[in-house]
Amino acid sequence: MHFLNRGRKLVRTAIALAATIALAGGGVTATADRASAAPVTPSPIAQAGTAAVKGSAKDGYQVYSRTSEAIRYTRTYDGIRVYGGDLIVRLKNGKVTGTSVGLAKPLSLSTKPSVTALSARAKATSAFRGKITSSGTPELFVDASDGTGKLAWETVISGWQPDGQTPSRLHVITDALTGAVRGSFDEIESVSGTGNSIYSGPVAIETTANDTGFSLTDPVRGGGYTCDMGNRTSGTCAVFTDDDNLWGTGANADRASAAVDAHFGAATTFDYFKNVHGRDGIFGTGVGVPSRVHYGSAYVNAFWDGAQMTYGDGSGNAKPLVALDVAGHEMSHGVTEHVVPGGLTYAGEPGGLNEATSDIFGSMVEFYANSTADAGDYDIGEKIDIRGTGAPLRYMYDPAKDGSSHGCWSTTTKNVDVHYSSGVANHFFFDLAEGTGVTAYGTSPLCGSAAPVAGVGREKASAIWFRALSNYFISSTTYAQARGYTLSAAADLYGFCGTEYKAVQASWTAVNVAGDDFCSAGNDFTLALSAPSVAVDPGTSGTVTVATTAINGDPEPITFTAGVVPAGVTVSFDPATVTAGEPTTVTVTADPGTPRSSAPVTITATAPSVTRAVSLAVSVNSSAGCTGTNGDDVAIPDNTTVTSTITIADCAVTPSSTASVEVHIVHTYIGDLVITLLAPDGTAYVLHNRAGGGTDNINQTYTVNLSAEAPNGPWVLQVRDAASADIGKIDSWSLSL
Missing domain, CATH: 1.10.390.10 (Neutral Protease Domain 2)
Structure with missing residues (x-):
């Protein structure tokens, strides 16, 4: 038994009732990790070496979290934050055994913007769909989410999505040199749809006794509580209270029933991560999770906003979205964003891994609960039926x-x-x-x-x-x-x-994810590229690192060579010979006037016992005068064809068979769109033909064989909206011949 101030008792009470869901916030204090001037063991960063962490003279490193086996760092460049610059140094008995680094090469860029913060805010505001309530001050940072550093502004626009009930905190990333939108993501994770009815049978929950009865506050799991929003979207959320500590009836008509589901879900997810993975709750700090239920009117949604879980009551306020795997899924987003600084980037393949992590642990929470009313399975959201068909998400x-x-x-x-x-x-x-x-x-x-x-x-x-x-x-x-x-x-x-x-x-x-990994018996090693590709301009060089790891037997000397390379390209290694466990830097150089090209280059590593190889995609970019960008917004109304033009005037080479067209379009339901590139002679190259269904927005680079075209003249991006109900705009596009 525990005691509170003024003599109030805090009682752990197990009671029977309905099941499922909830969530909350926390943080990690970062401290600098710097090598001492005294003759002591070098810091992990210094041990790993500049090449291994893709460091530059302007980089700073801050410890995000540490264990005896691994230290996570965030990175700054010239004093500003680097998104995607995070790294891990792994240790064994104080010695560095490996690293995880997202940068393809050390950062080298100016941190002086050409676009003002005011312009960046205006661009971010125009990207928001719904009602804006506030816009944050743009922050200048280095966007290295794709492995290379670009100076950018990040602006957070807050408001309501078009449904008027779902809150939004949209992070919009704009290029600080061109003003083009590089991407965006909503801080609030959600799941939406349609549904009916409530889920679980009797469960045990923890509550807190006070002078007048009991509150739905969990004293065992960091004070996590469950409260009633009263079918509003703002205002006070009242913590549930009860006289006899018997909560709900299991029927939706009793508002406490959905609250029990949410409270039980928060507790189960907390326990799963602590008892199975040794993590002290969602945030690793022992702090509990607030859960808001009965949010909005007929709100068919549930979302995690970085600090708490919120649940609507579903279609007709008849089926609250408080299922156990929904709770585990959403709260696992909280785990991911606190284990990995800021979480796995919420776009592309990292975004898929982010969502999968939540699906995986949401399902594992469901198995951990071992409930007969909601048995463990590998269906996601099967209880909430938000599609209205009885099918899982x-x-x-x-x-x-x-x-x-x-x-x-x-x-x-x-x-x-x-x-x-x-x-x-x-x-x-x-x-x-x-x-x-x-x-x-x-x-x-x-x-x-x-x-x-x-x-x-x-x-x-x-x-x-x-x-x-x-x-x-x-x-x-x-x-x-x-x-x-x-x-x-x-x-x-x-x-x-x-x-x-x-x-x-x-x-x-x-699942078709291939690798060069293998098992062996004698002296052996593996190779790992810091990036799968390197692209250079004519007359310039680029670098990647090849990490080697001794995986069996004794470390041996390894000598590197390169296979066939594109015309005008050379590949060198520094050093050319290493001992297994050490890295080498690969430098790719293109002579002035080298034509645009792209080809795989085989990097071969030869040791006395075994030879290993890895493929590096080498690209030479377009020559000067052979690229262009149009960043002007062009509205795309329903059932209408619009165009945007780039005029090339000083290109002295034949366009490449691997020319690229980078397209950024803001549009819901991209299955409505047909996108065509028109060459100066009128030849049409279809880039996108009503694919993608209900996916939002196009941010893609298309490879096109333009070797039959003359380079100079007007190149036109033609976008046709072939259906009604969804509109958008051409945000920007670039052409590289």
Whole structure:
């Protein structure tokens, strides 16, 4: 028994009632990690070396979190924040054993903007859909989310989405040199749709006794509480109270029933991360989670806003969205964004891994609860029925079953909504835990000619995923990197090349994520590129790092050579010979006047016992005068064709067979759009033809064979909206011949 001030008793009370959901916030204090001038052991950053962390003379490093095995750092450049500059230094007995770094090369850029903060705010405001209530002061930072550094402004626009009930805190990233919108993401994670009815049977919950009765406040899990929004979207949220400590009836008519679901969900998710993964609650600090229920009127949504969980009552206020896997999913976003500084970037493949992490742990929370009323499964959101068809939102065993998710990786996975690109990792996790083919939870198909997989069980699969998240994932992690990181996690936990390690290999292969990993018996090593590609302008150089890791036997000397390279390109190594465990820097140089090209270059590493190789994609950009950008906004009304023009005047070379067209369009339901590039002679090249369905916005670079075209003259981007109900605009586009 515990006691509060003024003699009030704090009582842990287990009571029976309905089940599921909730969430809250926390933070980590960053402190500098700097080498002492005294003759002591160098800091981990210094031990790892400048090349390994892609450091520059202007970089600063701040410790974000640390364990005996790994230290996470955030990075600044010339005193400003670097988004995507986070890194991990892994240790064993105080010695550096490896790093995770998202930068492709050290940063080198001016931090003086050409675009004012006022202009950046105006651009961000125009990108917001809904009602704006406030706009934050733009922050100048380095956007390195794609591995290279660009000076940018980040502006946070707050308000309400078009439904008038869903809050929005939209982060808009604008280029500080051109003013073009580089991307955006909403801080508030949500799930929306339509549904009916309430879910769980009797459950035990923790409450707090006071002078007049009891409150729905959990004294065991950091004071997390559940409150009633009274079907409003703002104002006071009243913590539930009760005279006899018997809460709800299990029916939706009793407002406390949904509150019990939410309270139980918050407690179960807290316990899962603490008891299974050793994390002290969602934020690692022991702080509990506020849960707001009965939000809005007929609000068919639930969302996590970085500090708390909020649940609507569903269509007709008849079916609150308080299901256990929804709670676990949304609160796992809180775990991810506090383990990885700012979370896995919420776009492209990192965004898919972000969503998959929440699907994975949301399902594991459901299994952990072991409820007969809501038994564990690999269906996501099956209880809330927000589609109104009785179907779940997503199927981990066969993601493509929902009609939108990618169950097999492809080069287009990075271009779809993160809720759909998550399918690749969801499918991987299911195969690792349960295996492929017919299982108790559904039939998991194989991708291509992959071999069947025997699962290792949920306990091992979730341990591997959590360790990869904790010790290896950084903000820009891709699927190819996730394969390597989960293999390293499996080796840490269960041994190199054991059953679990081989199951991870097979499970990624089963979803078409390939890798160069292998198992061996003699002296051996692995190779890992800091970036899969390098692009240079004619007359310039670019670098990537090849990390080597001794994985078996004794470390041996390794000598590097390059295979066939594009005309006008040279590849060199510094140093050309290393000992396994040390990195080398690969420098790619293009002579002046080198034509635009793109080709894979084989990097071969030869040791006395074994030879390994890795492929580096080398690209030479367009020559001077052969590129152009149009950043003027062009509205795209319904059932209308609009155009935007770039005039090339000083290009002295023939356009490339791999010319690129980078397109940024703000538009809901991109399946309405047809996008065509018109050459100066009128030849049409279709870039996008009503693909993507209900996905929002196009931010994509298209490769086009323009070698038959003359370079100079007006190049026209033609956009046709072929349907009604959704409108948007051409935000910007670029052409590189």
